[in-house]
Amino acid sequence: MTLFRSVSLTLASVTLATSLLAGTSLAATKWDMPTPYGDGVHHTKNVKQFAEDVKKATDGELNIVVHSGASLIKHPEIHRAVRTGQVPIGEMFMGLLGNDNPVYKADNIPFLASNFDAAKKLWKASRPAIEKALEKEGLKLLYAVPWPPQGFYTKKPVTKVADFKGLKMRAYSPTTSRLAVLLGATPTTVQTPEIPQAFSTGIIDAMVTSPSTGVSSQAWDFVSNYTDTQAWIPKNMVIVNAKAFKRLDEKTQKAVLDAAATAEKRGWEMAMAETEAKTKILAEKGMKVAKPSAELIKELQAIGKTMGDEWVNEAGETGAEILKALNQK
Secondary structure (H helix, E strand, C coil): CHHHHHHHHHHHHHHHHHHHHHHHHCCCEEEEEECCCCCCCHHHHHHHHHHHHHHHHCCCCEEEEEECCCCCCCHHHHHHHHHCCCCCEEEEEHHHHCCCCHHHHHHHCCCCCCCHHHHHHHHHHHHHHHHHHHHCCCEEEEEEEECCCCEEEECCCCCCHHHHCCCEEEECCHHHHHHHHHHCCEEEECCHHHHHHHHHCCCCCEEEECHHHHHHCCHHHCCCEEECCCCCCCEEEEEEEHHHHHCCCHHHHHHHHHHHHHHHHHHHHHHHHHHHHHHHHHHHCCCEEECCCHHHHHHHHHHHHHHHHHHHHHHHHHHHHHHHHHHCC
16 A cells, blocks of 8 residues: 555656646746837837737747836847847847948948938848848847938037037947048947936037937937938847747747737838927927028038948948949839
C-alpha cells in the first residue's frame, strides 16, 4: 500500500511538473518597447494602437508594453538597446543614425521631398536600402511614419538666411547640425523632452522642427514666430531585434507584420491630420505663423542643393539609386 501511494505521488508530481513546463512554454511573451516621445504625439498614439493590435491578433500571446517619453531608455540609446537585445523592439527617429550610414539621412535633406506625396515616393525609393542597412545590424524594420513638415521657430521673424546668423539652434540629428552651420547658426544637440529647459536656460534660442514638437514643447512660451517652410518630412521607424522576431512562431510573426503594415498606413494619415491641427494650435496660442518669403525659399533651396550633393557623395551608388527612383515619373 505504501509503495502504491509512493508511485501514485511520483506520477502526480511528474504530471504537475509536465503541466508547469507546458504552461511556461505557452506563457505570453512580453516585449518592453521604449519610445522617445510623449503620449500626446501621434507617433506614440500610433505605437500604442500597434501594440493593442498585436495583443488582440495573438490573443494576448505577445504583449508589447510601450514605455513612452524616453522613460525606459533615452532616445539616442534606443538603437543600441534593440541591436544588443537589451530590449526586443523600439521606436526612434530615423535620421539619428545618419552618422552610421548616410542612407538614414535621405528624408532629412531640405526640399528633396517637402509634401506628403513626395515623401511617400521617397520612402518607397529608400525603404529597400534602409531595410538592408538594418539587416546588417541584426535588426528588422517593421514600419515608418512621418512627422509633419519641418519649419523654423524663432524669437524674431526670419525672412532671409542672414537672419539666422549667430543664433543657437537646436540640432537633433547630423543633418540638422549641418543645416544650422550652413545657416550661420550654432548647432546644439537637444532632445525633445529637453526643449523647454534648453530654451529657458538660453542653451538654444531657435529650432527647426515639426508643429507636433512645437506644440508638445509649448514653443510659444519661448519664441513667437513659426515660419512654415515645409522644408522636409522626416520619419520615425519601429525596429525589432531580428533574433527576437525569429523566436516568435510563424503565426505571431505574421500578426506583428500585419499590425505593422496597418500602423504605417494609419500613421501617415495621422501625420497629415496632425500637420493641420498642430499648426492651428500654434496660431491659437499666439504665435505668428507665416509662410517663408521668396528670398528665404530661394536661399533655403540653395542650401538644400548643397546638402543633397553632399549626401549623394557620401551615400555613393545607393544614394544615386534612391534619387533616380525618386525622380522617375
